[in-house]
Amino acid sequence: MRADRLVSMVLLLRQHGQLSAAALARELEVSTRTVLRDIEALSAAGVPVYAERGRHGGFALLPGFRTELTGLNHDEALALLVAGSRRGAQTFGLAPALASAMRKVVDALPESYRATAADAAERLLIDPETDLLARRLTPEEVPDAVAAEVRRAVFAGHKLRIHYAAADQPAQWRTIDPIGLVTARGQAYLLATRSGADRTYRLSRILAAQELDEPAQRPDRVDLGRAWQERSTRFRTGGDQVTVRLRLHPSRRGELAGTALAILTEEPDADDWLMLEATFQDSRHAEWALWQLATQAEALAPQWLRTALHDRATAMAARYRADE
Structure with a gap:
């Protein structure tokens, strides 16, 4: 426990530059007496920690001790911070920096950990490029x-x-x-x-x-x-929103909920279908969303949406009509 606390103390001083004994005690949830003993232990171990006297004083590390042992540069460190989403790093133009940073991290691992970490990494796949239906998830390209x-x-x-x-x-x-x-x-x-x-x-x-x-x-x-x-809230509640009344097969409700801005009302309908009212960003969004649901949804109102879907379906049928 004390070893962990000493490491935490060094990291706190590295992050904040200078902290008083009282501030360190609050962060580490120990007494100021324990903090002073830990400072002595760090000094005895060769960690260059020193005290600044006075009202605004505290403890700090010598500037030379702040050298980054991993050799990470700014973009590499930033890439690690957004590495929770690999596509996030790609989108922000940090993919090369992320790859470089990870090589440095692996190189900095003790030999005994390196093989274990590599084996564990092979058994984790995070955020793949396709889902179970083989739909490719392609982030937008940003130069x-x-x-x-x-x-x-x-x-x-x-x-x-x-x-x-x-x-x-x-x-x-x-x-x-x-x-x-x-x-x-x-x-x-x-x-x-x-x-x-x-x-x-x-x-x-x-x-x-x-x-x-x-x-x-x-x-x-x-x-x-x-x-x-x-x-996001202003975007959903503003603009030229469209409210649509529709019938929907229950198997497609999740898809509609993920596409529409909101489902306002919902009740059972004949043939075990659902009767719903949903809002969409605009007319183009409403037409696109209902078209994706194919024959497992029917727009009941407004009439212009029924007409638009009818015209689109008629054009599609004509395109694929068998030669007579």
Whole structure:
């Protein structure tokens, strides 16, 4: 237990630079007397820890002791932080850095651990490229140069100039204040503000990017999870949403729930089917979602959706009509 606590103390000092005995005691959940004894033990073991006297004093490590034993550079360390999602590293342009970092990590392992870790890694497959139905999960492609420029602006806190192609619109240059990067379901997004208003940009639609020298207008700290949730909520509740009344075979309910913005009402219908009301982002989203369900769903309202699906099915039938 004490060995673990000593390692934790070194890591705390490395991360925070300087901490008082009281702060270390709170972090380690021990008494200040125990902290002082541990500091003495570290010094006796050759760890260069020293005390700063005075009201704002505390304990710190000599700067030379902060050398990274693994030799990881900035991008490699960053890649490890997002390595929980391999596709996330790929999307943000960090795949080469991740591979390099992992080689260094393996090389730093003690010989006795290296073979065990390699064997265990062979028995884990995380986030494969296809699911059980052999559907390929392909993340959006983002040029490395664009991803690198966006990353630099986000981390440096600088304004960013992007050449952005919004859906169904010609590409335009715009200057924004970047806040953070988010990856969701294989797609990467840049959260930013423009003239003080919240904006969300798909990285795959950024054709070019340029980090500017001017500081970005943004808060020093951000809760990215909360910001993403708030923007997701505004996206789902705003815009040209469409409410659809439909009949659905129960076997496809999960698919509808994963596609629609929300299922508003649900009750049993004849032939063990379901009668539902669901909302979609817009008319195109509604038509696409109902088309995916084929004959196991029937749109009852609005009428324009029934007409659109009828016309699409008629055109498809004509395309594949057998030659007379």
